[in-house]
Amino acid sequence: MSNKKPETGAFFQRDRQWHPPAYTPDYKTSVVRSPQRALLSLDNTLSEITGPVFGHALLGELDDDLIHNFAKPGESAIGQRIIVHGRVVDERGVGVAGALLEFWQANAGGRYRHKREGYLAALDPNFGGCGRTITDEDGYYRFRTVKPGAYPWPNGVNDWRPAHIHFSVFGHGFAQRLITQMYFEGDPMIWQCPIVKSIPDKAAIEQLIAALDRQNTIPMDARAYKFDIVLRGRRSTLFENRMEGN
Amino acid sequence: MVQSLGFLKETPSQTAGPYVHIGCTPNFSGITGVYETDLGVAMVNNKTLGERITLRGRIFDGTGTVLRDALVEIWQADAKGLYNSPSEMRGAADTNFTGWGRCPTDMETGEYVFDTIKPGRVPYKDGRLMAPHVTLLIVARGINIGLQTRLYFADEEVANAEDPVLLRIEHRNRVPTLLARKDGSTFHFDIHLQGEKETVFFDI
Numbered sequence: 047m048s049n050k051k052p053e054t055g056a057f058f059q060r061d062r063q064w065h066p067p068a069y070t071p072d073y074k075t076s077v078v079r080s081p082q083r084a085l086l087s088l089d090n091t092l093s094e095i096t097g098p099v100f101g102h103a104l105l106g107e108l109d110d111d112l113i114h115n116f117a118k119p120g121e122s123a124i125g126q127r128i129i130v131h132g133r134v135v136d137e138r139g140v141g142v143a144g145a146l147l148e149f150w151q152a153n154a155g156g157r158y159r160h161k162r163e164g165y166l167a168a169l170d171p172n173f174g175g176c177g178r179t180i181t182d183e184d185g186y187y188r189f190r191t192v193k194p195g196a197y198p199w200p201n202g203v204n205d206w207r208p209a210h211i212h213f214s215v216f217g218h219g220f221a222q223r224l225i226t227q228m229y230f231e232g233d234p235m236i237w238q239c240p241i242v243k244s245i246p247d248k249a250a251i252e253q254l255i256a257a258l259d260r261q262n263t264i265p266m267d268a269r270a271y272k273f274d275i276v277l278r279g280r281r282s283t284l285f286e287n288r289m290e291g292n
Numbered sequence: 293m294v295q296s297l298g299f300l301k302e303t304p305s306q307t308a309g310p311y312v313h314i315g316c317t318p319n320f321s322g323i324t325g326v327y328e329t330d331l332g333v334a335m336v337n338n339k340t341l342g343e344r345i346t347l348r349g350r351i352f353d354g355t356g357t358v359l360r361d362a363l364v365e366i367w368q369a370d371a372k373g374l375y376n377s378p379s380e381m382r383g384a385a386d387t388n389f390t391g392w393g394r395c396p397t398d399m400e401t402g403e404y405v406f407d408t409i410k411p412g413r414v415p416y417k418d419g420r421l422m423a424p425h426v427t428l429l430i431v432a433r434g435i436n437i438g439l440q441t442r443l444y445f446a447d448e449e450v451a452n453a454e455d456p457v458l459l460r461i462e463h464r465n466r467v468p469t470l471l472a473r474k475d476g477s478t479f480h481f482d483i484h485l486q487g488e489k490e491t492v493f494f495d496i
Contacts (some may be wrong), residue, residue, distance in 0.1 A: 059301075060495065065305045066436035070487035073307075075434030077352035079485050083466075085495035092414050092429050093442075094496045096377035097367065108455045115326050137300045150315025150330075153365060158311045160321055161399070162361070174326050212308065212315055218379060221366045221496050225431055225438055227306040228448065242305060244436050249469035250304045276300045 051075025055280040056090035057221045058137055066244035069192065073240045074201055092219055097220035101144040102180050103285030109178050112151070112191035123173035125154025125192025127268035130228070130256065132186045134215065137279030145277070148178040148190065148214040154207075156195030165197050196235055208235035208242065208288075217277040228273045229255045305438065310365050317396050320362040331396025332365065335408045339388040342371025342409030346478045347443065350402045351430060354486030358402035362432035365394045366406055366443075368425070373412030410445070411420035416456040423458065425452035430483060440494045443481045466492050 059131045068080035088094075113123045130149075134142040152175065153159045155167035159175050173192065181187045185244045212289035217223070229236050236255065245251050248281055253276075262270035313321035319332040336344070347366070351359040369375050374385035376392075385391065395404040413421040426443040444452055452458055452471070461467050469491045472479035483491045 052381075054379050054381055061302065062437075062495065064301055068436055068439075070436060073434070073436070076307075078357075078434065078437060079359075079434035079494050080354075080436075081439065081490055082354075082486055083490050083492075084495050086457075086461060087495040088460070089417065090496060091416055091422065091457070092375060092380070093367070093369070093422075093425065096375035096379045096388065098376070099378060100331075103425065106332075109327070110437055116323065131303075135300065137302060139298065148315045150311060153465055155458075158314060160311045160312060160314055161325055174314075174323045174325060178315075178327075212306075212312070213313075214308070214316055218377075220427055220429070221440075223365070223429055223438060224303060224305060225308045225312075226303055244306075245304050250301065253301065253303055254306070255435050276303045279299065280301050 070244035094221035110189035117172035131188035156197030
């Protein structure tokens with residue numbers, strides 16, 4: 047965690063035109079799972095400004111290494127070895143220190159290790175598909191994994207998800223909580239996916255596409271992809287009304 | 293031209309999908325041996341101060357069908373109304389209470405359950421006290437951006453009647469969608485994503 051004084055301001059209003067709307071009929075499951083009434087807009091109170099933080103003591107040695115954290119001793123997951131790294135910053139460009147990131151993904155063949163998963167691609171006995179890490183003082187993170195495969199899903203008759211990694215992100219306030227997916231540069235499947243296309247703005251979609259980062263590729267070992275994440279920024283509290291007693 | 297404000301755009305949300313358990317509650321999904329326990333399983337220990345309660349409920353889609361693949365997170369103050377967070381400036385919260393819990397809905401019954409304590413009252417921006425409440429985040433397949441709402445306690449009639457957030461709900465017949473029903477030490481709170489009983493969701 048940072049030594050900087052914790053911030054207590056309210057978060058910038060979320061730009062809901064930038065995010066996918068709740069109702070996106072081409073992604074069929076959203077049809078009956080999308081609220082239809084207007085959301086109640088609420089300038090943040092302490093209940094949203096505060097949030098849980100997690101210490102580095104939480105992490106196990108292999109939590110950020112999906113190639114090995116489920117593998118038998120001496121073995122490793124099958125697939126293209128990659129490093130995913132980047133920074134978690136807020137909308138002001140300030141690094142978010144101590145942010146817990148959790149990720150999950152299919153294996154190299156596009157198969158998830160899950161009871162409800164029915165795709166015929168093989169499970170990899172050495173791949174579980176989950177990992178986590180916590181950003182450093184500058185908001186930087188990295189983890190090692192294999193590149194996930196694309197896979198078919200029951201939506202349209204012949205819909206396929208592009209290769210992707212799911213991210214769950216905690217900032218410093220519960221209002222910053224974000225769950226999203228990272229895609230890979232150069233994948234033509236991105237632009238055919240109804241879940242991707244739930245995001246109306248092309249520039250917003252491009253914010254989810256990690257760039258192949260040759261500078262940080264480890265020779266004879268793993269390619270690198272860079273994926274920066276932006277959480278909501280905070281207002282300055284300078285001229286905010288003080289609460290009684292403060 | 294003027295100077296650019298230089299703000300970045302928030303990373304857009306994508307659905308947590310049907311396999312959210314792999315990443316957030318791997319032990320629940322059968323992936324054992326990677327993490328010792330799933331995060332957010334225990335909010336209290338035997339030293340936690342406050343009235344022990346259980347929160348439970350189910351989530352319904354627009355057809356009235358229960359969601360069996362959702363994930364619920366809650367965030368709340370301790371018994372004295374303090375948050376266990378670095379952004380809490382009013383004092384130190386109970387160190388035996390995390391304030392944060394996470395529970396996948398049961399794969400058969402669709403039920404979520406949290407063993408926690410009744411939160412204390414927290415001031416609104418202008419100093420008025422809010423009624424005891426719990427903040428919820430609901431994610432699942434088919435939910436493109438996490439749904440945020442609040443749980444209030446139906447037995448807190450006086451506090452609820454003066455809660456500055458509940459007072460902002462224009463359609464008063466929707467207020468009960470945020471009230472958890474008391475049954476002994478258990479509070480029942482069902483969430484309706486759509487329809488006549490659609491829960492009031494927040495843009496926070």
